[in-house]
Amino acid sequence: MGTVKRAHRRGASALTLLCAMAILTAPGLGLSGTAHAAPAAPSVPGAPAAPTPEPGAKSLEQIRKEIEDLYRQAGSATDAYNLAESETKVQSERIVQIAQLIVAGRERISGLKDRAGAAARAQYRSGGLPAGARLVLSDSPSQFLDSKDRLRQGEKATTDLLTELDRTQHDLQRYAKDASTVWQKLETNRVEREKSKKRIEEKIKAAQDLESKLEAEEKARLLQLEQEAQYKAQTQWLSSGAMKDVSGKATDAGKRAVQFATAQVGKPYEWGATGPGSFDCSGLTSQAWLAAGKAIPRTSQEQLRLRKVAVKDMRPGDLIIYFDDASHVGMYVGDGAMVHAPRPGRDVTMAGAGSMPIKAVVRPDA
Known part of the structure; x- marks a missing residue:
């Protein structure tokens, strides 16, 4: 319980995911497995307060959820495409x-x-x-x-x-x-x-059309809403005590996989891409483990078939499969964080490991 309380205090502090990245790239890569870092409440410089929508108009939050749902559907279709391929x-x-x-x-x-x-x-x-x-x-x-x-x-x-x-x-x-x-x-x-x-x-065109109609200030606010939703999910996840006993340490192969994945931060998401200039979610995780010397299945749904481990046994390098349809995957990097390729229009980035609904945790180097 003390670990969870400390997580909340840190979640309310000024610690950001960029700080987590700095820890990961420092000597030792922050791969001890100590799971206590919640992301700080997000903020986008210059982002305006949410405007009051006109009567009958969709709120920005409704638009955010609609865009998110469209990209989720595109992600599911992407996995089906990759599986057929x-x-x-x-x-x-x-x-x-x-x-x-x-x-x-x-x-x-x-x-x-x-x-x-x-x-x-x-x-x-x-x-x-x-x-x-x-x-x-x-x-x-x-x-x-x-x-x-x-x-x-x-x-x-x-x-x-x-x-x-x-x-x-x-x-x-x-x-x-x-x-x-x-x-x-x-x-x-x-x-x-x-x-x-x-x-x-x-789905991607529909989502892009929705986003293209927004003004620059609304787009900045949209990004802030995304971060706030992720922050809320992450803090609730930590509050559940899910990370209380997580202390697994990365294997040598796991360290190499994490090093590869975190080195791709800032590169754009592109459906069906496996690098080197862009990635989709499972393209990033499969290439990271390939760089570590381990070939794993290409898609998140196929990666779900790897050996499952309990969250409490999670260690850096393990893959976190998200959503009921296994349409998204990220790589756990330690300290309660993961790296992933989120969706079209976003870059490879760090996020809270519990910022999306977790379906399973799998281990490529079981």
């Missing part, structure tokens, strides 16, 4: 594998037919007399027994040849069926990607 890659690789199997199978059938033809030609040169007849007409008992043994071997070879030919033809039919199935999946994913892309573009 990654599945398309897997299926394309499978198509190549199947094509190689089909080529190998056809070559195998060609070889088997050549062997069958050779056997037929050999029989023709022997006068076309069946092997059993030649055995009966033999004058020598030893030759008879020797021929009998060779006859069994020849019959087995012929049976094996026909069996192998039949099996290879069956394999080719299966490969062709598999290829047809994968092609259908590819087409389905292509359609889904196009639908997701259209949804993303529509």
Whole structure:
């Protein structure tokens, strides 16, 4: 409880997220895992007080929530797009594998037919007399027994040849069926990607249209409202005691991932981007862990499948998955903060780890 009280006092102090960034970039990177720093109440220099809306007009807070909802929907569609993209890659690789199997199978059938033809030609040169007849007409008992043994071997070879030919033809039919199935999946994913892309573009445009109608002072106030909402969520989260027992320390890989992610602060959000000049939320986290030597899934929904850990066991480098649909992800950096790529129109930044509804915490280097 004492830790939570200290968090509130610090949350009411002048400590800002920029101070948290300074701690993170100082020696030791602030990665001890001590979880006590709440963000200070935000303020935007020169931001005006909220104007009184005209009767029937939407308030700036209503506009903020509408814009936030549109970007949330775009984020969800972005994840669907990225997931379809990654599945398309897997299926394309499978198509190549199947094509190689089909080529190998056809070559195998060609070889088997050549062997069958050779056997037929050999029989023709022997006068076309069946092997059993030649055995009966033999004058020598030893030759008879020797021929009998060779006859069994020849019959087995012929049976094996026909069996192998039949099996290879069956394999080719299966490969062709598999290829047809994968092609259908590819087409389905292509359609889904196009639908997701259209949804993303529509939601982002709608949000941008709303924001473009605001005056400069209103835009500054809008940013302040966003920060105030995040601050409120973060302080409520700390008040719950969620961070009371958090003390996990970063692994070496976790430190490298945090170093990469925090080094991207200030770069713009761009849907589908994985750097180096811009990122979406899961593009940032996946590239950070790749820089740390660990390949993880590309999307936030796929990252949700990584090993889950309790909030109390959270350590720097762990990923925090947000919202019920797992449409957003950030990286915990210690001291109650995280780094993330928020949304279109915003840059990679630091924020309170509890400034959005947490769905799960996952560990890439479990």
